[in-house]
Amino acid sequence: MLPIPNLDDRMFEQMVMEARKSIPKLFPEWTDENEHDPGITLLELMSWMTEMQQYYLNRVTERSERKFLKLLGIRPRDAVSAVCDVTFTGATQQLVLPKGTPLTAMDLRFETQGTIQFVPAVLEKVLVRTETAAADYTSNNQAKIAYYAFGAEARKGAHLYLGFDRALPMDTEISIYFNLFDRYPVRVSHHAEKTAPMISSAKVTWSFAGADTDGQSESWLPIEPTVDNTVHLSQSGELKFLVTSEMKPMSLYPADDRSRYWICCTLEEDGYELAPKIEKITLNTVRAVEQETFSEVTGFNSSGESGQSYELSSYLAYNGLHTVQVLDERGRWRDWHTVADLSTCGPDELCCELQQDSARRTTRLRFGDGVHGSIPPQGAKRVRLIAYSAEFDYSRFVGGSKGLPGQTFEISRGRVYVPSSMLLQVGYRPRGEDSVVWDDWTAVDDFDNSKSTDRHYVYDAAAGTIRFGNNEAGLVPRKSGEPNIRFLALQAGGGVRGNVKDGLVTGLGFAAEPGVSVTNPFPARGGLEAETLAQAKLRVQRELAAPTRAVTAEDYEAIAKAAPGLRVARVKAIPLYKPGMRDFPRVSAPAQMTVVVVPYSESDKPKAGKGFLQTIKQHLDRHRLLTTELHVIPAEYIKITVHAVVVMEPKYKNEQRRIAIELRNLLQPMDHGQGAEGWRFGRTVYKGDIYGVISRIKGVVYVQDIWLDAEGTGFHKDGAGDIHIPPYALVYSGVHEIETISQTDL
Incomplete structure (x- = not known):
């Protein structure tokens, strides 16, 4: 164990002496260091206060520090379990894997977080078709090599086709998981606070190849997803849906070697800030967490009526031991015993019937009617089913x-x-x-x-x-x-050991049919050790510094960048400005706040879509003052084209391309790895900026002439040739015209 440092290690006299020795160096004009000098008196006062603070601070124990954190509403965080997505393959028939199904990765245990309907189908083909091309990305999908879901431009009308080797079962909830490429310079914000869901700027629709109303000819029939955690393929997540009629095989180019059963995703409305890239699409995938459940409790509401029944899908509930509890009228829990048939129970017996469905892996409780078995009293969460493993029966x-x-x-x-x-x-x-x-x-x-x-x-x-x-x-x-x-x-x-690499979750902790296997296509993430006291103190400093109320412009910018689910590259808050105003800032609008946002994009002009803007506005609305009217708008872009005549040293005469690259790096709305944030919002483009950039290039003797052209709305050019842009605007680079002249040709 490390020794506790002694904080009270300097005495009063030592502090005064050190302070007096530093006077000649810091303040040479201070020459009177006698006791009667007021400055010496202040030094002694400060030394005494410091000595007292050290004395008391040295007596602050770890227990006291935890109490101080508690006063701030902070407690050291418990260990966090790692999570990953696991994919099951190899089943020859439909199978239900209930929530809590155990899996293993070496000596670690994982459990599924939800119930999965195992479908015995294989995703054989992945096709992408746009207006100009059609490509087969099946090999990319198998190797986890990212590909565009709707092409690099993601234009309206593009299609993503998923071809299966057999028809998906009707009226069965199908689950498909989409892993999108996520390694961009700007990370998605994961705000701890529960906020409104993200809104996509684009819209997709789903359909499947089936039979039309006459049951014969092929037709694309609509699919209404029951769950879409991908938010129209804007993020990684799960898509759940039902196939309402029989699927029909179809041959599609370029996978027309044979007929397959197809699902189609169509981009109905474009507007993605970042065209979605898919790394892997998997069927029969569910999220798993690194944990071991020894015992679990499921509560049910009681209506007080006779013949009540409850059903749940859980691995422990199906495979473990059971205890049923009911809260009586006096607020005490009583154990009820389970029977095979309620007809054997008397009217006052505390008993219930427990049945299990082997096909659906569900457990059902049924209570009596007052004649055969008692009726649970009415109330919320008055009935419990406790399920626990046989090994935990005594240890509980x-x-x-x-x-x-x-x-x-x-x-x-x-x-x-x-x-x-x-x-x-x-x-x-x-x-x-x-x-x-x-x-x-x-x-x-x-x-x-x-x-x-x-x-x-x-x-x-x-x-x-x-x-x-x-x-x-x-x-x-x-x-x-x-x-x-x-x-x-x-x-x-919980703990960092749960962050296992991809392909390590391979063990099945249950008896499965032959051929069934499991793996995690991507590494498990999120596992953390329990937070130490020192880490908790650092966290409280960060949380206290983070804004929670949008009052100043800086508050709005910080909170907007933390909008959950979005890649917000840049934000500019403009107080007292309302969109459409003229003569700003000479004329201002009271109680108005306009927030200009720039999403991360691979485009030269990142444009925030309507869903992006609405998501940020909803997030800011939770933090703004009631008296402030908020506007969230996309950035306006002004294209700047430079025309320059540059005198060069003879051997550098043909460096026009290098000059154009340096100008492009200067006139950009975002940082693309150049070490700068990008052009500042509303900053005037001065000819002096251009002179400075060109003059720093090796081989440049001097700049003979420069003139600037601009395209866009809201800017104006002054008499000196500088471009003034509005406060909500950024610049981007046009095609520059650079003429170079050798110094010897003058």
């Missing part, structure tokens, strides 16, 4: 309470659990009753705010223990002669 009991204050129980057994997944219960036997009832207990960071009646406990991940209160700060669990403290929900996971 932490121990028995002795009724003493400050009891501590060891629970880690070599594992670090996810605190947010914990649900703990303490049981007791009420006086005059034979059955045990259970109360839920809540995990807290400490007992500082706990009253004597609060059912709180503290989980210490480092020590692997849970600790209860003392009847003053936190209630003491009731004494019991048998284990009466148990976990209903518990998970383990």
Whole structure:
């Protein structure tokens, strides 16, 4: 363990002496250093204050620092589990893999985050057809080499075709995952705050090749996606849809070697800021997280009616052991036992029927009608199904309470659990009753705010223990002669070890049919270790510095750049300006704020589409002042063309191309790897700027003449030949005309 540094390492006399020694160097005119001098008195005062601060700061312990962070609303972050997308292949029939299906990557365990309908089809062909070309990108898709979904220009009417070896099943939710190329200089912002969803500037429609109304001729029939996390192929995500009628085979060029079953994505409205590039399209793909679930709880609402039934799809619920709980009228949880048939139960028996569907991998609960089995009371989340693994059956009991204050129980057994997944219960036997009832207990960071009646406990991940209160700060669990403290929900996971490389999630933690395999086409990401105290202190500094309210122009710019899901390259906030105003800034508009945005693009003139602008406006609306009227507009572009006559040294006479490249690097709206942000919004294009750039080029003797031309709206050219552009505008480079003259030809 590292030694704790001593912060109180300088005495008062030492500080005064060091300050007096620095006077001749810092202030030579200060010559009177006697005690009666007011400056010396101030030095002694500051030294005394510093010495007192050091004294108290040296007594700030780690526990105190955690309390200070708590006052700021910050607590060290728990370990975060890595996630990845896994793809299943090899099944010969339809198969349902419920949520929580276990997978392995070496010694790590992953679990699926959702239920997947496994379809026994293979994606054989990927075609892209535009107005001018048709190409087969199947090999690119298999090798994860990026290709444009609708061509480099992404024009309206382009098509993306997916060809399968067999028809997709009807009325079954099909899931296709799209991984888009994401390694651009400007990263997508992932804002932690829950905001409105991203809006796409383009629109796509989906269809499949099927039979028309007479059931004979081929026709393209529409598909209405049930889930589109790709937002019209603007980002990586999952597409879910239903095929409503039978698919028909069709032959399409350039994959016309045989007939296949096709799905088509058509670009109905163009407007992408960045033409989508696809790295891989996969069928039967689901997201998996690095964790191990020992026990899980699913709650249901009770209507209070007879014959209530509930269904859920979960791996543990289907393959594990079960406990059913119902909250009684007095707010206590009681365990109900499961039976094969409710007809064997009496009217007052606490029983329910549990059935499982092997085809759909679902578990169903059914309660009685008051004649055969009791009816659960009405209320929200009054019914629970607890599912846990057989190995966890004994381990879920932490121990028995002795009724003493400050009891501590060891629970880690070599594992670090996810605190947010914990649900703990303490049981007791009420006086005059034979059955045990259970109360839920809540995990807290400490007992500082706990009253004597609060059912709180503290989980210490480092020590692997849970600790209860003392009847003053936190209630003491009731004494019991048998284990009466148990976990209903518990998970383990998190850490950087979960960030495994692609192709390592290959193990199936369940009995699958022969031939079924799984892999992760891309690496797992996002796994983090538990945050240390030092890291939490650095994070609080960043969070306190980040704006949360849009008041100043700088606030608007910072918040707009953090709009989630977008690649915002540049932002300019113009206070007191309203779009369409003239004579700005001589004439201003009170309570107006205009935000000009530039998306990242591979184009010379990045243009923000309507969806891009609307997404940023919705994000800023959550942070602006109510009295401010907000406008979000795209940048205006002014094309600048330079005509120059340059005198060169004889051996550099043919350097016109180099001069044109330097001018292009200067007159650009964005940084394309040149180390500069780009042209500033509204900055006048002075001829002096052009003179300076050309004069710095090797071989240039002097610039003989320069004149500038501009194309666009809102600019004006003054008598000196400089181009003045509006505050919401940027410049981009035209085709420059450079004439070079050898120095010897003059």
